[in-house]
Amino acid sequence: MQAGNVNYRRQADLPEAISVFPLSGALLLPGGRLPLNIFEPRYLQMIDEAMSGARLLGMIQPGFDGATREDGEPEIVNVGCLGRITSLTETGDGRYMIALQGVCRFRVVEELTVRTPFRQCRIASLLADLDEDPSGAQVNRPALLRTFRSYLEANDLDADWQSVSRADNGVLVNALSMMAPYGPAEKQALLEAPDLRTRAETLIALTEMALARDEDFGSSLQ
Numbered sequence: 001m002q003a004g005n006v007n008y009r010r011q012a013d014l015p016e017a018i019s020v021f022p023l024s025g026a027l028l029l030p031g032g033r034l035p036l037n038i039f040e041p042r043y044l045q046m047i048d049e050a051m052s053g054a055r056l057l058g059m060i061q062p063g064f065d066g067a068t069r070e071d072g073e074p075e076i077v078n079v080g081c082l083g084r085i086t087s088l089t090e091t092g093d094g095r096y097m098i099a100l101q102g103v104c105r106f107r108v109v110e111e112l113t114v115r116t117p118f119r120q121c122r123i124a125s126l127l128a129d130l131d132e133d134p135s136g137a138q139v140n141r142p143a144l145l146r147t148f149r150s151y152l153e154a155n156d157l158d159a160d161w162q163s164v165s166r167a168d169n170g171v172l173v174n175a176l177s178m179m180a181p182y183g184p185a186e187k188q189a190l191l192e193a194p195d196l197r198t199r200a201e202t203l204i205a206l207t208e209m210a211l212a213r214d215e216d217f218g219s220s221l222q
Contacts, residue, residue, distance in 0.1 A: 008103050014125045018082065018106070019046050019118050020058040022074060027187040028059040028081040029174040030102045030129040038096040042117035047085070047096050049116070055085040058106060058121065061184050073119070079192050081105050082125065102174075104129035105191065135197035136169040144200050147207045148176055154211055173200045182206055 008014060021036075021043060028034045038047055050057050060080030067075040083100030090096060106123040114120045145164070152159055164172065177190040177199060186206050193199035 008130055017120055017122045018058045019120050020060050022060055022062045022076050024062050025184045026059055027178050028083050028100055028102045029178055030104050032102040032174045032178045034100045036098050046118040056082055058082055064185055078108050133196045135195035138197045139169040139200045143204055147204045151207050170196055177203050
C-alpha cells in the first residue's frame with residue numbers, strides 16, 4: 001500500500017500506538033482519500049503532532065450504544081483505519097483542511113492512558129490490507145455499477161462515468177463505499193467487511209434496501 005510518497009509493506013512500517021480521531025459516520029478505507037475540516041483545539045494539536053512525525057493517525061467511530069468513559073468521552077468501536085496526512089492547508093480562521101490517505105485497517109488492542117488532550121490507542125494493524133486483495137477479481141462489477149446507477153437516478157445525481165469505467169475493482173468498491181450516504185453502523189459494516197468481494201456485496205445490499213425503502217415511501221405518498 002502506498003500513501004503519498006511512503007510505502008507501507010511490513011509491520012515494521014507501521015506504528016504500534018497511534019492518535020485516534022473518533023468521528024461518527026466518517027469512513028476511511030485503504031487507498032481511499034478522506035477530506036477533513038479540523039477546528040477543535042485538541043485535534044489541531046493532534047494534527048500538529050502527527051505532522052511532526054510519521055503523519056499517521058487513526059480514524060475510528062464512537063460506539064453505537066452511547067456508552068461513555070468515566071471522563072464523559074464516548075467509547076469507541078474496535079476497528080478503524082489508519083490514514084496518512086497527504087495534504088494540509090491552514091485557513092485564515094484557525095482551522096486545518098487536511099486529506100487522509102487510507103493505509104490499512106487496525107484493531108484496537110487497548111486505549112492508552114495519556115496526558116495529551118486527544119486519545120491514543122495501541123493497535124494491531126490488519127496487514128492483509130497492505131497486499132493486493134485477490135477477491136477483487138470476484139467482485140460482481142456489473143451488479144455494483146447497475147445498483148450505483150439506479151441509486152444516482154433515484155436521487156437525481158450524476159457521476160463521472162468515464163472515471164468510474166476506468167477504475168479497477170478495488171478503487172471502485174472502496175470509493176463507492178466511502179461516498180455512500182449511509183449511517184454509522186452501515187459504514188462500520190463496510191469497513192469491517194473481510195475482503196473486497198464481501199464489501200461490494202454489502203454495499204449492493206445496503207443500496208438495494210435504501211432504494212426499496214424510498215420506493216415504498218414514494219408509494220405511500222400516492
